[in-house]
Amino acid sequence: GAVVSQHPSWVICKSGTSVKIECRSLDFQATTMFWYRQFPKQSLMLMATSNEGSKATYEQGVEKDKFLINHASLTLSTLTVTSAHPEDSSFYICSARVTGTSYEQYFGPGTRLTVT
Amino acid sequence: AQSVTQPDIHITVSEGASLELRCNYSYGATPYLFWYVQSPGQGLQLLLKYFSGDTLVQGIKGFEAEFKRSQSSFNLRKPSVHWSDAAEYFCAVGVGNYGGSQGNLIFGKGTKLSVKP
Numbered sequence: 001g002a003v004v005s006q007h008p009s010w011v012i013c014k015s016g017t018s019v020k021i022e023c024r025s026l027d028f029q030a031t032t033m034f035w036y037r038q039f040p041k042q043s044l045m046l047m048a049t050s051n052e053g054s055k056a057t058y059e060q061g062v063e064k065d066k067f068l069i070n071h072a073s074l075t076l077s078t079l080t081v082t083s084a085h086p087e088d089s090s091f092y093i094c095s096a097r098v099t100g101t102s103y104e105q106y107f108g109p110g111t112r113l114t115v116t
Numbered sequence: 117a118q119s120v121t122q123p124d125i126h127i128t129v130s131e132g133a134s135l136e137l138r139c140n141y142s143y144g145a146t147p148y149l150f151w152y153v154q155s156p157g158q159g160l161q162l163l164l165k166y167f168s169g170d171t172l173v174q175g176i177k178g179f180e181a182e183f184k185r186s187q188s189s190f191n192l193r194k195p196s197v198h199w200s201d202a203a204e205y206f207c208a209v210g211v212g213n214y215g216g217s218q219g220n221l222i223f224g225k226g227t228k229l230s231v232k233p
Contacts, residue, residue, distance in 0.1 A: 004159075034220060043206065043225045044160075093159050105221060107152070107159040 003027055004096050006108035013084055013115055020080045021111045023094030029074040030096035034105060035067070038091040050077045084115040118143045118211045122224035129197050130232045137192040137227050139207030148210035149190040150221065151181055155203045163205075166190060177201070202231045 003026040013019045023033055031052050036044040048069050050056040056069035066088075068080040077096075081088055091112050095105035121140045129135050141147055148167050152160040164175025171183040181192045190207060205228075208221040 006159075041228075043223045046220060049220060091157075095160075104150075104162070104165060107161070109159040110157070112157070 002098065002106040004030075004094065004106045004108040006092075006094055006111050008111060009109060010112040011114070013113070015085055015115055016083055018080055018082045019084060019113060020078055021092055021094075021113075023077045023079070023096070023108055025075045025096040025106070028096075028098050028106075030077075030098065031074065032097045033071055033077040034095045034097070035069060035077075035079050036093045036095070038093060038110075040091075044093060047079075081113065084113070086115045089113055089115045118209060118222050120207050120209050120222055120224035122205075122207055122227050124227045125225070126228045126230065128230040128232060131199050132196050135192075135194045135197045135201070135229070137205050137207075137229070139190045139192065139224060140188050141190065141207075141209045142188065143209050143211065147183075147190075149181075149183060150208040150210070151175065151179070151190075151192050152206045152208060152223075153177075153203050154206065154226075160206065163192070197229075197231055199231045199233065202229055204228050 005024045007022045033050045035047045037047050038044050046059050047062045048056045048058045050069045050071040052071045052074050058064045071077040091110050093110040095107040097105050119142045123138050150165045151163040154160050163179050164173050166173050166183045174180050179194050183190050204226045206226045207224040
């Protein structure tokens with residue numbers, strides 16, 4: 001149980017275009033989902049916390065207009081990277097927290113974004 | 117401020133040897149501690165967690181970790197390492213409002229484990 005999927009697993013896009021990444025909790029409801037960014041050989045950096053039906057909370061330094069997060073249902077959150085640039089190339093990982101629990105998060109397999 | 121320190125960036129052990137990965141945390145309240153493992157190009161898999169009770173916790177894949185409050189540590193151990201254990205290991209502490217919408221995780225920088233045949 002507690003499986004989280006991400007789609008796509010990797011994507012290449014041209015500079016200036018937008019790309020959407022989906023995060024789904026497959027067998028549980030997730031009131032809260034998290035989006036992380038991971039640079040090569042680095043730890044995970046929390047970008048934003050997404051609560052179903054409300055606006056996402058962004059960490060300091062993360063541009064909310066550039067990284068649009070939508071959490072429209074208890075099983076789906078999306079991250080849209082708008083007007084992507086090469087410096088946005090990274091590994092994006094989502095996680096979901098089971099409704100009613102605290103810190104325990106289940107992670108998706110990640111999405112590798114390359115902006116050319 | 118809350119933080120997690122993993123002092124070892126890279127560790128190499130021989131297959132069959134024992135393993136200990138270090139983790140120290142800084143957190144004012146009772147910590148909720150986790151160890152995750154990440155294989156190359158993959159997401160994170162939870163190995164084990166400590167919330168309360170017995171300070172020695174057992175996890176999956178033969179891993180265990182011991183919480184030592186006096187040392188602010190939560191070291192991960194395995195008695196005999198397998199080649200498939202080669203991966204990146206992250207220690208994390210839960211912070212924020214327990215049970216609330218803002219509770220999240222702070223991760224250490226990770227320790228890369230290499231296993232020699």
